[in-house]
Structures are given as C-alpha cells and as structure tokens.
Amino acid sequence: MLHPTAGTTMTSAKTSCSVCGEFIAVHMHALCNACGLPYHLNQRNDIPGDDCGQVWINEEFLSLEFACNTCLAPPVETGSLDDILEAGEAAEAFALPQSTLVSAAEAGALRHRKTASGVYLFQRGDVADFARRRG
Ligand SMILES: [Zn+2]
C-alpha cells in the first residue's frame, strides 16, 4: 500500500523533508502514507533526531501507518484565528458601521460570539455574507 512515488525517493541520498525542508538522513527517512512525501522520523533510539511526523500501528491490519505533520495537522483554511474579526475590525474590513454589525448580531442576523468582556467576534465569511445581503 505504498504511494506510487514511494520507490523513487527511498533510494535518494539527498532527500529533503516535506515538512521542514531539511535533509533527511537514512535512519530518519519515512514516507507519509497520505501524501507520499518523505519526512523526518527517527527510527533509531540511539541517534538523536526530531520527528516531523508520526508512525503508529494500525490495529485492524497490524501494519505501520506513517503520516507527516503536514497531513496530521493540515493548515486550516476557514475557522483559523485570522478569520476571526472583532466588531471594529469587521466594520473596517467591510466598510460597515460597527453599530450595524452589533445590532445585526443582537438581532440574530449575523453569527457572532460575544466575549465575556463584551466584545463581539465575527467570522470573516459571515460578515462578507452579511455585507453582500445588504447590497
Ligand atoms: Zn523534517
């Protein structure tokens, strides 16, 4: 069940890690089952090295499963913290009065979270929808 590219990178002495970009020594070489790219995985307890992924045993098939950190923690496109705007930022980003956003939130017309200190937080996409709906 190896990825089609697995055989090509296995023999290369100058393989670089898909996660951190550093050279991978032979004892650190592993291939991710998800993306097929090489990453650092220390397979020797007697030589130090940092892992850029994990390996574990699939209990069902009793096979080793490899996954690099990129696949284990894919970059989040939506719902990342960059996506969260407080009312002032949202107002500025979409050229809407802050009071409009807040009253829409209070009226239930705009998804939001009100923090304990009374700050309204919005997701960029929701504010964009709201701005579009207003025309
Ligand atoms: Zn690495």
Ligand SMILES: [Zn+2]
């Ligand atoms: Zn991967």
